[in-house]
Amino acid sequence: MKAHWPFALLMVLGAGAVVAEDRVWLVGGGPHASGSQVSIELNTRWIADWLREEGLQDGLRIRYNDGDAPGADVKLRPRGEGTGEGPDLTPLVYVFGAPSTAGERYRNHRVRGVEGTTVVGPLVTALEADVQELESGDDLWFLYQGHGLQDPEDHSRNTLRLWGDTELSVRRLEGLLDRLEPGVTTRFFFPQCYSGGFARLMYDDPADPDALAGGRCGFLAQAPDRQSEGCTPSIEAGEYRDYSTYFFAALTGERRTGEALERDPDRDGDGRVSLREAHLHALATADSADLSRATSEAFLEDWEPWWLRWVGTAGVPDNVYGNLAVEVAADRGLDPTDPMPAVHQGLDRTKREWERLRRELDTARERIRELQRTVRERAEERWPALASRYSTAALEQLMHDPEPVLDWLRADPDYPALVEAIHRQRRLEAEELAVQRERAGYERVLRLRRLARLKARFERFASEEERAAYRELVACESWVPGEP
Template identity: 30%
Template sequence: MIGSTIIGSTVIGVTTGNGLYHPEIILMRFLNTLLLTIPLLCVGSLSQADPSVADDYFLTIGGGYAPSGNQVSLENNVLFFQRVLTDLGLDTSKSDCFFSDGDAKGHDVQVMDPQTIPKANRLMAEFFGNSRSLGLTYRDHRVPNVRASTRPDNIRKWFVDVGATMQSGDRLLVFVTAHGSRSSSSKEPYETTIATWGNSSIKMSEFVGLLDELPDGVDVVSIMVQCHAGGFSRLIFNAGDPDRGMSPQRRCGFFATVNDRPAAGCTPEVDEANYVEYSTYFWAALSGRTRMGESIELPDYDGNGSVSFDEAHAYTILTADTIDLPNKTSGEFLNQYSKFGKGDSELLKDDEPYSVILGFANPVQRAVLEGLSSQLNLEGEKRLLAASDAVDSGSGRGRFRRRREESDASRVRREISRDLERRWPELANIVNPVSIELMTTRSDEFIRAIEEHKDYKRYRELADAVLVDESKRQVKYERFLRVADNVALAENLRRMGNEERIRQFEAIVQAESGTLGDAGRTQ
């Protein structure tokens, strides 16, 4: 009789009926058991680290504070984000959206489509009245499967009902496309807000408190495009306060603009081809398609075969012609814990030669620095100084140039209007019966009189031209400097030698390098 003594799944001895051990049998049994055990051990260990057991949760907070502040662009931002998730084949079963008034019936979205107004009426407003808000209407929002309104109590309840069920390794991606306000306290300039329904709001510190309620080991990625969104870059700190140290929860975020500036984008216009706000470019970079479904070259700046959140942020910095000054959490960390050198310090200064900065830049930063250098015609080693000079002196010239170009179009328009009033003096008042006839029964005559005017073609060229807005060019200098500063500050952090701070910074950078659908893969 042959017997064996087994502990767990490992053979520790084999005996015959006389109690003697046979080495050959011991070895044979041990090898057979080992061959059966190894796959089980491997499966068990993989199940603990396998990204497939980790989930991405998506939380969208969108819309305005009231119908008058709930522009259709905010609705379209949400719909575009949902399309991106679907196009990428991501599991959206754990996606929740809070938008404006929720499922309440009523006209809560502001929409403006001038093309719905008869052409004669549009021309009458343009030449003899005011075309502002022409075609403005309200309707119920069209965001599907909305969980509730954006009132703060609903958001708080989500963190209790859903957030608390998340597990270590899961990741929460928060997308905020709403309005926002600057801080009401000069002593707490980062205490900015997300505007929510019913003229309510959520402050930065309260939002951080909600994140604190998530289970240990849950990662957070935030993409926020509201005005003054940069205040929320402090979500990496305990209670949003750098003096209280880093949150133990790994968080990162990308923001359309800094804490003390408005953001571009909110509009009641229905034509998405004209949208130029932050998320338009950010989601296009990750999905490879614009809002209009057109393919773009993926901004895989580091050549690793995928587009990270950080690369999407960089693409937006390079591509968006807006007033926005985008920032991210790693930059806020460096602002708090690193510094520039002075005098004979070994730390890099804020006016280093360009080649020095470029030498320390990572592939994504190099793409931005080189791309903006090309756009702004920056050359040579003194690019940082040149960009700084442009920021200091450029805004006044830009404002003057824009006013001058707009006045050219206005002057030609007035000349056309005066000629038409000579033909129809009643146009001095657009509610005069003759004026009304020209918009209705005699509309063809009125349209023909304007479009056949000798100066109309020139006016249209002036009015439709893309104005050279130097404020948008100036902010690109600021973007250039911000990226260059982050390169220098990151190198200085390493030279300062605080190993704990370096590890914290690298963890944020690693999280910012994540991609859609990679929950658990950067643990």
């Protein structure tokens, strides 16, 4: 694979020593400790370390969870349940708690160089102060790692979920970006659920997709109304399938586990990898439930007039999306020249499988609740204090001498059935995720073919003003890190 140019936002403009005041804002974490999975932290650390290696420490601003507060704010699950000091409390979790949390631990985050919290008030204040320092010719890259929420009625009100259960909406972030000096280029990366709503930042008014704001573009993991993949308490980074994993693998030149990439992301062969090429690499190689998108693609979809659906296009056009559709179809074992019969069959089959799995999961969860109730009632007869698990008596029992309770729970005649029911639920959930990923692969072929036709029709029917706006977006997305 070809060597990549160093990723550097600091640049010298012209012969004079005019240094651009560029910024990279890396904002990560969850809304609270239980929603701050270690995968978010590991992604943030991976990206931050790479940015530092490329000499970006002076322009890097990192905000994570509660800042430098010493309390535990990251949730993780070490290898195997019961891992850690003290007795294995898994039986208590299985019977009295939420089985999905078994084996989870909490610790303080390990992100270096954090400048503050992500609570929306202090975060916005810091952003406002920072953007006021930027001038024409400068660059701002806003990178997010975390969760999102949607407003089903208005996607311009979709939000980032920040620490302290605070939120930052598309509209509020757009208002902040409006304060930038003309000529400052803003790029953004949003991998969270419902992130497609943030594509509207490219417009002057996110609620009215009409005129582009100019100098804004970005990349998003998912549609405005769909959840994205990622956010797990597992520490196994090699298992991560989120958009960030594929996107930044293309920019760093290797998988996050250190292995070489199976496919060169340098699609135009110029020896450099742009942000747009990193996105296309994710589209081509991701084995995930995401249907990631760039602002230029969202622009094409917003532009499409109602009558265009009746305009025919022979075959799949020979453009970047048509070529990607062929690649993705071939990678999935489909006939690249005519994948549609297999795609439609696959969509029908995965829909049926998903519906079956949902029914089986509902049954499995009800079985778990019944067994929990049965074992819990027996345990409360033996230790009445457990009926009020937060009472002083119960806490004293569980904190000072939990082994008798743990041994009794393990010996209960229905406990093995409860364990098996919980393991069955996990197997079904893993099958469900696999089906979702397979289905997304078929949907990706469909979407790429649609984008290929839409791009060809745009080139045929769009006005010159619309073409210029599209070219501006593509140019913004095609930025090669380290270049103006």
